[in-house]
Amino acid sequence: MSNAALLLIGFQNDYFSKKGILNSLISESSHITGVLENTFKLIETHSDKFKTIISTPICFTDDYSELTNPVGILNAIKEAGAFKKGTFGAEEIAQIKELDNIITTIPGKRGLNAFSNTKLETYLRELNIDHIVLSGTVTSICIDSTGRAAHEKGFNVTVLTDCTSSRTPFEQQFYCENVFPLYANVVDSHEVISLL
Template identity: 55%
Template sequence: MESHKTALILIGYQNDYFSPNGILYGVIEESSKVTNVIANTVHLLQCLASTAALIITTPIFFTSNYEELIDPIGILNTIKEVNAFQMGTPGSETIEELYPFKDRIMEVPGKRGFNAFINTNLDEILKEKRITDVVLAGAVTSICIDSTGRSAHEKGYRVIILSDCTSARTVFEQGFYCSSIFPLYAEVMTHTELLSHLASSVPV
């Protein structure tokens, strides 16, 4: 892997998921604690900050009346019912642990559902930067990570999903997706394994 051809896509690193006061914190709390997602992500960002890797965040935002959601079902309906990710609210903001890297992270707006490629210009940015390897981190493992990962694979990118930087609804779900679902279209590794792959491509 080469850092200048690699993009780290951060999905869902917002207070409503990852802050103890977040509306949906309980949805992923158990899995997040087990995988130590925030600490691992911060370490990854610290290591990538000085490289040529592209770092992107794709936050999800909704207006106060959720007019963007037409007949939502499942988790999107839940988001609407509990008023999560409303634009301009503390819950929709990026978690403070990522603040030190804000000048290094490119925000790609427009995400309104599971797939970070839909309603955004993410694919155009990746192609413009000549990215070949897409690395996914964030939440929720079985929903946004899986949906975005499949889409990236179908668009021709090599997909890497970080097992210790993703959060599912349960520990079982996290393990099941990492062992049985993601390997069908992606490589699964820890953030330290990713860093090792990137380091091995740097000429000595």
């Protein structure tokens, strides 16, 4: 077992359920990359390669009072009423719930970066994690924001090309080819095993 953590971002119904408020935002890219199938196949076949597997769902109160003058994607989330506490859309997808014996959920995410407003860093430090592997959505937003923060905190970072999805296939490809290599390893779910 390595000192690596698999970090799952955005695996919630508002993104991945056909009934999800923001499903149409990522559905094309998710279908092309196979983000769900590849992520859970990786967990099924190689969970023992990770010291921990963590889910970091985003969730807001009814009035989104924690968002002060939101812009961009956070404003769009507020206007759409997505990821509201106690709703179907805010819930983690069924596959996460079914694996709650090996996936630790760290609540508190209120923005783009999974370290912000959560105990994620404390948890990782307690386990002596030095390598974070990122899976989930949205590639250009939460994956990038979390990856950069992890890098700046001194973690080695890997982004999984076939376990992430974005708003468009072009955006997914652009980030994987031009942005992530600036601070992270960029591999698919088969190649990552050799890094662990």
